[in-house]
Amino acid sequence: MKLVLTQDVAHVGRKGEQVAVANGYGINYLIPSKKGLKVDSPEGQSFLKRFELLKGSKAAMAEANAEELSKLVGEQLSLSVEANDEGGLFGSLTAIKIAQMITALTQVQVEANNVVLSDGPIKEIGEYSVGLQVGDNQLGEVMLNVTTTI
Numbered sequence: 187m188k189l190v191l192t193q194d195v196a197h198v199g200r201k202g203e204q205v206a207v208a209n210g211y212g213i214n215y216l217i218p219s220k221k222g223l224k225v226d227s228p229e230g231q232s233f234l235k236r237f238e239l240l241k242g243s244k245a246a247m248a249e250a251n252a253e254e255l256s257k258l259v260g261e262q263l264s265l266s267v268e269a270n271d272e273g274g275l276f277g278s279l280t281a282i283k284i285a286q287m288i289t290a291l292t293q294v295q296v297e298a299n300n301v302v303l304s305d306g307p308i309k310e311i312g313e314y315s316v317g318l319q320v321g322d323n324q325l326g327e328v329m330l331n332v333t334t335t336i
Contacts, residue, residue: 187212189222190230190237202237252320254294259318259326263291269311269334278307279332284316288328308332 187209191199195216199205204225207216216222223230265287268276279287281301288296302317302324311332318325 188225189216190225190234191216191222192233193221195221202234202241204234248320251295251300252323252325255296255300255318255320256325258288258292258294258296258328260328261292262329262331263288264331264333265291266333266335267311273311273334275309275311275332278309280307284308284330 188204188206189212190204191201194200198207198216205222207222212222212224217224223233225231225234265279265284267279270276280298281303282298284303285296285298285301288294288301296318300318300320302319304315304317308314308330311334314330314332315327316330317327
C-alpha cells in the first residue's frame with residue numbers, strides 16, 4: 187500500500203514522503219491515527235500539493251534570511267555587558283543572547299540557530315569571532331568586541 191506521511195513516523199519515513207507499507211499497517215494504524223493518507227486519494231493529492239508549496243516557501247524564506255545575514259559578514263560589533271574586575275562576565279553570552287544583541291544593534295533578524303560559537307559560550311571580556319550560518323551553509327564570521335559597562 188502506498189501512503190503519503192502527514193507526520194514523521196519512526197522507521198518508516200518523514201513528513202511528506204511517499205512510502206510503501208504493509209496493507210495491515212497502513213489500514214489499521216497509519217490511516218486511523220492520521221499519520222498517513224493514501225497517495226491516490228483526493229486527500230493525499232491535496233496534502234502533497236500543500237506540502238510542496240510549503241516546502242518552496244520555506245526555501246524562499248531561508249534564502250531571504252541568508253541575504254540579510256550576509257550583510258553582517260565581516261562586520262565588527264561592540265557588545266557592552268556587565269563584568270567583574272577580572273573581566274569575567276556576570277552570566278555567559280550564549281547563542282541566544284548574542285542573537286538578541288546583534289538583532290538589537292543592527293536591526294537584522296538573527297536567530298540563535300544562525301549563531302555558531304566554536305568555543306562555547308563567551309565568558310570573558312575580549313574580541314571573539316562568531317560564525318553565522320543558515321541551515322548547514324556557513325555564511326561567514328562577525329567580530330564581536332565584548333566590553334564592560336561602566
